[in-house]
Amino acid sequence: MASRKKTQELLKGLYNAVVFYDEKAAAELSKVALEESIDAYTAITDGLAAGMKKVGELYAAQEYFVPELLLCSDALYAGLGVLRPHIKVKQAKVKAQIVIGVVEGDIHDIGKNLVKVMFDAAGWIVHDLGKDVKLEKFVEEQQRTNSEIVGLSTLMTTSMLAIPKVIKMIRSQSTNVGIMVGGAPLTRDIAKRYGADGYAENAGTAVQEGVRLVEMLKKRKAQK
């Protein structure tokens, strides 16, 4: 069992590995953490995920841009790959589940991938459908996983028009789901008009919006 000081050092090391996008260090320190019997869940939440939270802040402050975010996410996943299999089941408090994808007709997925990273880092279960996703696939996956949230992304003004259609399709099958959207041509106003419950301008605000929608669903359920 690692001393408190050693534990803090390793957690800080994991944090720094993500913030300074050192993929190798993230994987190695994750292994060391396990060897030192540091709890995997703690290593993720207080090390890797805390680092990714800082990355989100740096992105919001325009100190980091997409190249840095991509490398930070590589470091995050390198560490998660080592630590996740060792999480004790009862600890793995899943915050919520999200089905995410870029809608049919659109192959621009950098933004969606960054949003995925943020949800992963925040402890959500993410069902990533990828890009150019057939609209019915969103419905099927939400039904299969019973995810609370569906996240729809688009960059083009043509594929943007698929958003209201897929929202109707999802709602026709499930009433207790929150739908959030994002992507260059969308705004909060358009999102609302298309029938979405939420909108995220960028990856940095997406998790916060997801949490808000989960709370909204809980309130709605409680009122019934």
Next chain:
Amino acid sequence: MELKQDKIVLSKRIEALLSGQRPDRVPLFHFTFGFAARNVGYSIASMYNDPEKSFMAQLWTFEQYGFDSTPDFGYASYGEWEFGGKVRFPTNEWEQAPSHKSFAVQSEEDFKKIRLPDVKKAGMLPMAMEFSKLQDKFGMPITITLGGNFTIAGNICSPDKLSRWMIKKPKLVHKLLQLATNHILEVIQYWVDTFGAERVRPRIWEPLATNSIISPKQFEKFVFPYLRETSEKILVMGIKHILYHICGDHNLNLPYWARVPMGNPGIVSFGQQVALTTAIKYFGNKCIIAGNIEPAIIQNGTPQQVYELCKQCIEKAKYAPRGYMLMPGCEIPPMAPPYNVYMMKKAVDDFGWYD
């Protein structure tokens, strides 16, 4: 009562601006591919893989909607096919433009094998030449539309890889960018050799170097030197005017863009992310400013909203020192309500005249 003439005179107003004269009215400049296809009953793909249909669809649509500009041919994923990757032309109702199918360079090893393509044969260039021959036949300016250096580099190896390699393998990125630069110059030289420098008007789109992707420091290091080299060498060929479509949020990059020569005058077009007053501050003394009606509003707004937005743009930029053209901030959405598109013409007719 004396009426001002309402006659379609493609390119005349723009030619006036380019020669340093004030036209009678703010010109209306297009960014109209899929919308033109749908307008005349063609497939959206035909705008990118059938030069004659693309040319005629634009010509007829511009006449109908009162655009002052002349047709052109190109798409943002340019570079992928030309360097050995594959593009997919739009086929379903949600697709807008050719998109990536496979990238030519997926590893450093792939890069070692890559060569400058033959500009007479590679990818879409034979179609672009066929299109330019139609422009020639109709006595129009000859345009060749290409991605910017950074966008082409991203289309060779994928934007994700380019982003990662900027930090992990910067030397490789510089080699990719030099390759893209040399390619752009070879293409434009081919056009100049075919039609003469006086008639050739390169149009270069740079969507990938936006601050939604890269930082201004990365722009300074990886984009600016190659843009400047490209522009300087294009102008040395004898070309007078280059149009740069500075697509997306480039606000933090503008100090660098302002140091890129674009001709006398150059033409710069912007998306809604860059305010026209900011554009005039940086470029007004040396470039015609064009932009920046938000495409999503053309798609989703009411006619009154589009009209009001156009009015505001005209009022802000009409008296830019080297002139202004009303233009969408990026491509007019193919499914845009036709009456919304017409609102741009109505706005230039109502507010665009010079005394």
